[in-house]
Amino acid sequence: MSDVSTTELMVIVAARELNDGESVLVGVGVPNLAANLAKRLHAPGLLMVYESGTVGSNPSRMPLSIGDPCLVSGAKSVCSMYEQFAYYLQGGRIDVGFLGGAQIDKYGNINSTVIGSYKTPKVRLPGSGGACDIASNVKRIIVITPHEKRRFVEKVDFLTSPGFIDGKEGWKKLKLQGGGPYAVITSLCTFKFDDATGEMTVVALHEGVTLEQVQENTPWEVKVAAELGRTPPPTQEEIETLRALDPDKIYLR
Amino acid sequence: MNTGKTMSMKEAISKFVNDGDTVYLAGFTHMIPFAAGHEIIRQGRKGLVLARATPDIIYDQMIAAGCAKKLMFSYAGNPGVGSLRCFRRAHEKGVPAPLEVEEYTHFGLSGRLFAGATNMPFLPMRTNLGSSLPPENEMMKTVTDPYTGDEVSVVPPLKPDVAVVHVQRADANGNSHIWGIIGEQKDTAFAAKRVVISAEEIVEESVIRSDPNRTLVPDFIVDAVVHEPWCAHPSYVQGYYDRDNEFYVDWDKITKEHEATLKYLDEWVFGVEDRAQYMKKVPQSKIDSLTPKPAYSAPVNFGSV
Numbered sequence: 329m330s331d332v333s334t335t336e337l338m339v340i341v342a343a344r345e346l347n348d349g350e351s352v353l354v355g356v357g358v359p360n361l362a363a364n365l366a367k368r369l370h371a372p373g374l375l376m377v378y379e380s381g382t383v384g385s386n387p388s389r390m391p392l393s394i395g396d397p398c399l400v401s402g403a404k405s406v407c408s409m410y411e412q413f414a415y416y417l418q419g420g421r422i423d424v425g426f427l428g429g430a431q432i433d434k435y436g437n438i439n440s441t442v443i444g445s446y447k448t449p450k451v452r453l454p455g456s457g458g459a460c461d462i463a464s465n466v467k468r469i470i471v472i473t474p475h476e477k478r479r480f481v482e483k484v485d486f487l488t489s490p491g492f493i494d495g496k497e498g499w500k501k502l503k504l505q506g507g508g509p510y511a512v513i514t515s516l517c518t519f520k521f522d523d524a525t526g527e528m529t530v531v532a533l534h535e536g537v538t539l540e541q542v543q544e545n546t547p548w549e550v551k552v553a554a555e556l557g558r559t560p561p562p563t564q565e566e567i568e569t570l571r572a573l574d575p576d577k578i579y580l581r
Numbered sequence: 582m583n584t585g586k587t588m589s590m591k592e593a594i595s596k597f598v599n600d601g602d603t604v605y606l607a608g609f610t611h612m613i614p615f616a617a618g619h620e621i622i623r624q625g626r627k628g629l630v631l632a633r634a635t636p637d638i639i640y641d642q643m644i645a646a647g648c649a650k651k652l653m654f655s656y657a658g659n660p661g662v663g664s665l666r667c668f669r670r671a672h673e674k675g676v677p678a679p680l681e682v683e684e685y686t687h688f689g690l691s692g693r694l695f696a697g698a699t700n701m702p703f704l705p706m707r708t709n710l711g712s713s714l715p716p717e718n719e720m721m722k723t724v725t726d727p728y729t730g731d732e733v734s735v736v737p738p739l740k741p742d743v744a745v746v747h748v749q750r751a752d753a754n755g756n757s758h759i760w761g762i763i764g765e766q767k768d769t770a771f772a773a774k775r776v777v778i779s780a781e782e783i784v785e786e787s788v789i790r791s792d793p794n795r796t797l798v799p800d801f802i803v804d805a806v807v808h809e810p811w812c813a814h815p816s817y818v819q820g821y822y823d824r825d826n827e828f829y830v831d832w833d834k835i836t837k838e839h840e841a842t843l844k845y846l847d848e849w850v851f852g853v854e855d856r857a858q859y860m861k862k863v864p865q866s867k868i869d870s871l872t873p874k875p876a877y878s879a880p881v882n883f884g885s886v
Binding site: 356357379380381382391392393394395396397399400401406407408409410413414417418441446447449451452453454455456457458459460461464465486487488489490493499502503504505 | 609660661695767819820824876
């Protein structure tokens with residue numbers, strides 16, 4: 329499947345993690361594509377909720393931003409920003425949330441705030457937005473990220489959104505209502521998290537990828553699942569449906 | 582009854598926005614009152630605390646123009662495009678002036694407005710614990726839940742000195758109908774000490790009273806009403822115009838250097854008197870391409886006795 333780009337592959341793998349009948353909090357860009365792909369294939373009953381307060385959206389185009397009226401037209405409901413975070417997210421009504429960031433560590437902690445120190449940043453990033461709120465409250469966090477050395481780090485410069493902090497025991501003390509990180513889908517593999525320790529564990533390698541490649545691009549000693557799988561290659565249906573969602577290739581570069 | 586609140590944007594800003602104020606221009610990437618931001622720049626306001634969940638291009642412009650001493654926010658990006666370069670230049674390099682930040686999550690900042698609007702002493706919320714943010718912002722604290730003994734994150738109320746809220750239609754007294762993404766508009770209006778409404782259309786009070794469920798802001802909390810069509814360009818207004826996405830993408834290039842940013846401000850902010858003149862500079866073909874086809878909701882029956 330050499331003509332499938334890594335972004336397309338990551339979106340397709342992420343879409344497979346969404347189940348029919350679930351509710352998913354979606355951001356614009358790649359997560360929006362994954363959710364819309366799942367809805368068109370195996371999860372027609374997927375409830376898409378956007379940070380801007382739209383519930384049950386059916387966007388007619390790729391949303392230009394989270395405030396795009398196309399998320400409203402034909403939706404089931406629209407509420408205020410505070411109500412979205414209070415009634416839906418804190419209310420415990422969201423199954424899956426997608427997150428991304430500049431850095432991620434082995435416990436799934438994410439940095440989308442600064443590179444360098446907070447007071448005198450080398451690079452100032454946009455910040456949490458709803459990410460920390462989502463990480464604290466959804467049942468499953470899914471992260472989609474290119475597998476690059478600068479993104480996978482021993483310790484994030486700034487912990488914007490909690491993963492399992494310094495391990496499952498430390499995380500439990502926070503008593504967050506969410507279930508924590510569930511999957512990290514990269515350009516090389518899929519990680520899930522060890523039940524006991526909360527550490528990121530390779531569960532499947534994408535086609536043509538070796539464990540050595542994953543290790544080379546990850547700064548800590550990578551944990552591997554007892555039964556290491558292979559990502560089933562994208563089907564023609566997945567590829568065609570996905571490309572139809574973003575015909576201008578705004579996100580599918 | 583007309584209570585004399587209608588005025589131009591120029592008058593409204595001159596009357597209700599002072600140097601050093603905490604200003605909240607509402608709109609969660611939708612219905613952003615750009616015309617109000619431009620008027621604040623033209624009138625040379627200084628030392629403002631600019632508060633917005635998504636500062637967006639409008640606060641990037643106000644920061645470049647030197648209006649701000651501090652930015653209060655939860656997501657400082659160019660939505661759907663990338664960075665806000667003027668914000669970064671000010672915060673990382675002190676150009677044109679150093680900029681303090683006071684940062685929250687979306688829930689945290691919208692919660693501050695809700696607490697301000699409803700006059701709560703503080704608001705507990707299930708977020709922030711475990712994050713590096715609370716140690717960097719002394720306004721984020723924790724309390725012990727008196728019922729369970731657990732640690733709970735709390736934020737204080739936010740009561741901006743002045744809010745500008747853009748709406749689709751209002752009557753002359755400021756009763757405002759808003760639809761589509763309603764963001765933090767209602768909370769901001771109720772939280773602020775002074776409220777300026779700008780509206781795409783000014784309608785008769787009877788139009789408002791025909792559909793009171795749609796009134797998110799009632800007149801008695803409103804200080805000024807400005808009739809300002811296309812106020813939110815280049816952002817969107819549901820049913821009125823689409824986002825000028827080309828401009829959002831261009832802004833990334835315009836702002837690569839501070840000098841080029843100032844040139845933009847010279848032409849599009851200082852070079853015009855008001856929003857009407859600004860819109861005369863926007864080609865008709867652009868206006869046409871941003872204007873959506875109508876799509877009406879099914880009418881509701883309020884009944885009559």
